[in-house]
Amino acid sequence: MTRTVATKPYDDQKPGTSGLRKKVPVFQQENYVENFIQSVFDSLDGFQGQTLVIGGDGRYFNREVIQIALRMAAANGFGKVMVGQGGILSTPAASNIIRKYQAFGGLVLSASHNPGGPHEDFGIKYNASNGGPAPEKLTDRIYARTKVIDSYRIAEFADVNIDKVGTFEAGGMTIEVIDPVADYAALMESLFDFAAIRAMFAGGFTMAFDAMHAVTGPYAVEILEKRLGAAKGTVRNFVPLPDFGGHHPDPNLVHAKDLYDLMMSGKAPDFGAASDGDGDRNLIIGRGIFVTPSDSLAMLAANAHYAPGYAEGLKGIARSMPTSGAADRVAQKLGIGMYETPTGWKFFGNLLDAGMATICGEESAGTGSDHVREKDGLWAVLLWLNILAARKEPVKAIVEKHWAEFGRNYYSRHDYEGVETERANALISGLRAQLTSLPAKSFVGLTVENADDFSYLDPVDHSTSSNQGIRVLFEGGSRVVFRLSGTGTSGATLRVYIERYEPDAAKHGIETQEALADLIAAAEEIAGIKAATGMDVPTVIT
Numbered sequence: 292m293t294r295t296v297a298t299k300p301y302d303d304q305k306p307g308t309s310g311l312r313k314k315v316p317v318f319q320q321e322n323y324v325e326n327f328i329q330s331v332f333d334s335l336d337g338f339q340g341q342t343l344v345i346g347g348d349g350r351y352f353n354r355e356v357i358q359i360a361l362r363m364a365a366a367n368g369f370g371k372v373m374v375g376q377g378g379i380l381s382t383p384a385a386s387n388i389i390r391k392y393q394a395f396g397g398l399v400l401s402a403s404h405n406p407g408g409p410h411e412d413f414g415i416k417y418n419a420s421n422g423g424p425a426p427e428k429l430t431d432r433i434y435a436r437t438k439v440i441d442s443y444r445i446a447e448f449a450d451v452n453i454d455k456v457g458t459f460e461a462g463g464m465t466i467e468v469i470d471p472v473a474d475y476a477a478l479m480e481s482l483f484d485f486a487a488i489r490a491m492f493a494g495g496f497t498m499a500f501d502a503m504h505a506v507t508g509p510y511a512v513e514i515l516e517k518r519l520g521a522a523k524g525t526v527r528n529f530v531p532l533p534d535f536g537g538h539h540p541d542p543n544l545v546h547a548k549d550l551y552d553l554m555m556s557g558k559a560p561d562f563g564a565a566s567d568g569d570g571d572r573n574l575i576i577g578r579g580i581f582v583t584p585s586d587s588l589a590m591l592a593a594n595a596h597y598a599p600g601y602a603e604g605l606k607g608i609a610r611s612m613p614t615s616g617a618a619d620r621v622a623q624k625l626g627i628g629m630y631e632t633p634t635g636w637k638f639f640g641n642l643l644d645a646g647m648a649t650i651c652g653e654e655s656a657g658t659g660s661d662h663v664r665e666k667d668g669l670w671a672v673l674l675w676l677n678i679l680a681a682r683k684e685p686v687k688a689i690v691e692k693h694w695a696e697f698g699r700n701y702y703s704r705h706d707y708e709g710v711e712t713e714r715a716n717a718l719i720s721g722l723r724a725q726l727t728s729l730p731a732k733s734f735v736g737l738t739v740e741n742a743d744d745f746s747y748l749d750p751v752d753h754s755t756s757s758n759q760g761i762r763v764l765f766e767g768g769s770r771v772v773f774r775l776s777g778t779g780t781s782g783a784t785l786r787v788y789i790e791r792y793e794p795d796a797a798k799h800g801i802e803t804q805e806a807l808a809d810l811i812a813a814a815e816e817i818a819g820i821k822a823a824t825g826m827d828v829p830t831v832i833t
């Protein structure tokens with residue numbers, strides 16, 4: 292039986308950079324989940340009888356929302372739902388399932404690298420039939436719907452067993468519980484030279500992969516240890532936990548510090564890597580060297596031809612605006628297109644669908660390709676492994692040779708978390724007000740060449756996205772970018788992105804913060820960060 296239930300709108304259901312993310316108690320408010328899911332369904336056309344994919348990163352509240360989503364999908368007329376066993380699907384695996392089985396779309400339940408638990412974060416994101424996050428025009432429509440919604444539809448059936456693979460009927464709809472790993476592992480096997488990587492491990496190559504008690508555990512154990520023969524124990528923290536063991540499942544130098552320390556120690560294996568809550572981000576560390584995500588994008592693009600899936604070359608490269616320009620030089624050398632998009636993977640979808648880009652990346656530890664429409668943590672790790680197996684050189688040598696050939700983009704991001712929203716907004720409007728007067732002014736000996744608020748004209752659908760980050764470009768190609776996070780769940784997070792290009796190989800050995808010190812001081816002079824945030828130092832430096 293299906294019921295139509297009266298409800299009242301909530302005014303805070305605007306999807307951010309990557310879907311709707313809030314604290315669990317916010318999602319637990321009466322009808323909060325139902326309102327959002329119904330608003331998603333109300334914003335779509337033509338899904339009657341079609342397939343919906345549902346899966347999440349296993350965090351607290353995942354199972355409850357899956358049961359609600361199943362009942363609502365049935366009541367709204369979906370013909371079938373494919374759901375990951377135990378409610379688990381990494382974000383890239385969900386994207387793959389949508390594409391492979393030609394589903395109408397999917398609900399991806401995750402708050403990514405944010406902590407999980409009864410008082411931590413949860414999220415719901417809708418992905419379209421290309422497997423990618425809903426584009427802005429759809430998220431705008433969903434948000435508009437959340438503001439006026441007055442009822443939702445839900446079927447009445449008991450909780451279904453999502454822990455056993457199999458197919459059954461409920462509420463007039465087919466539910467297929469699928470193995471979350473099998474299709475994804477097969478996809479990886481089709482892209483990379485597993486035989487060469489297996490031979491490398493058999494020859495004594497060592498690795499540490501930190502799954503951070505998040506979703507990639509089962510994927511990494513299956514692929515790295517079982518299929519590629521990495522030693523047992525290569526994958527650490529591989530059991531997904533609803534609260535990620537109380538940690539931030541964020542693969543950066545702060546939250547994956549144990550791995551970083553190991554990689555810098557005398558006991559370091561050849562290669563270190565980690566992924567985040569939902570499996571779309573990656574951290575790459577060679578023995579004695581951290582590879583920044585921006586550099587990793589450039590190096591993966593420059594070496595992708597070593598992997599069978601990319602042997603024919605790349606169509607183009609895309610990066611988010613705050614990501615360093617390292618990949619631009621690779622695109623230039625390869626003679627392929629380079630696209631600079633706003634922050635958020637949803638902006639890559641059109642370029643990938645149109646065959647304009649093959650590899651995409653963001654400075655926030657996201658890299659991926661046209662194999663799915665999400666960034667993909669394990670994919671990046673496997674491409675690195677494939678390159679290492681083919682080149683038979685350590686990570687450090689590959690990185691240093693790359694810098695010697697292309698120059699080095701020193702890069703760092705300074706985050707100021709938990710800033711009062713009004714103060715953060717005031718800082719950004721203060722910067723906006725200065726844009727026209729900044730050019731030709733000097734700060735800490737650096738002269739501003741240009742300053743703007745990044746605006747993106749999508750070359751495929753010709754839509755424009757404005758106000759995507761304040762850029763201050765200095766003479767000589769250095770820059771500082773300021774923007775507010777669109778994924779936070781409490782207060783505001785100011786992100787300051789700092790970049791300097793250094794062509795001279797003799798100057799490639801400087802410590803990053805030191806190499807950027809004058810730019811960091813200039814950013815402070817221009818924006819008055821300390822006064823606006825009340826903080827003397829950033830909360831996170833990546």
Ligand code: G16
Nearest residue numbers: 308309403635636653655776777778
């Ligand atoms: C942050 C990053 C973006 C990324 C987004 C979503 O957004 O800066 O580059 O696309 O998270 O990534 P994930 O799904 O892994 O959380 P923001 O708006 O907080 O800067």
